[in-house]
Amino acid sequence: MPKKPFTAEEIAAQRERIMDSASSVMAEVGFHHLSMRKLASQLGMTASNIYNYFPDKETLFIHTRRRGFDLAFADINEQMVLASNPTQALYTFARQLIAFAQRYPGYYQLMFQPPLLSLDETESVDQEVQLQVERLVEEWQQHLLSLLADAIPLLAERPEAAQKQLALFFVASIHGLIDSYRYRALPLLLAGLDLIPDDVVQEHIGWLLNMVERQAEQPA
Secondary structure, eight states, X not given: OOOOOOOXXXXXXXXXXXXXXXXXXXXXXXXXXXXXXXXXXXXXXXXXXXXXXXXXXXXXXXHHHHHHHHHHHHHHHHHHTTOOSHHHHHHHHHHHHHXXXXXXXXXXXXXXXXXXXXXXXXXXXXXXXXXXXXXXXXXXXXXXXXXXXXXXXXXGGSOHHHHHHHHHHHHHHHHHHHHHHHHTOOTTTTTTOSSXXXXXXXXXXXXXXXXXXXXHTSOO
């Protein structure tokens, strides 16, 4: 009896399973050292089976990066609706970003520290998916700028370049906090801590918000 073909839902689930595993592998060994054969072995399938879903590493990478943004937005938006004011919304955004990075470190790294692809490698990437990822990256940045402007109304009076600089300061500091915990680069400061505690997250965001607010109050 011939094997029953997979349903659309089963195909989607298998693609997601492959991307979940690939995100972790690429984050650990890097895109250029990813072996489809080793990835297949980790998944309990053959490399040729993976190629049925993703024809090459570049396609797998770009789809995996897009899935990371989709997952992050879903997590963040689910919590954002519970925020009662702009300041709480900004806190929620930052807390959920940190929580996402700790839950999905592989996806987070591919989203915000993507590998540099060569010209030959980028030519094989589906351009429509690449554009989708670029739109998600743009949307994420615009969302951050909007949240900061809502939480700190004076920020809207600053030049656009200054707004972007302060937003960069805010998110880069959060990114640094995430990386410090992930890579254990500061063992003395992080002794005994496996995850970023809620009180550390809350205080860190508070410090950043106060700093941005003070800078927004400065004359243009």
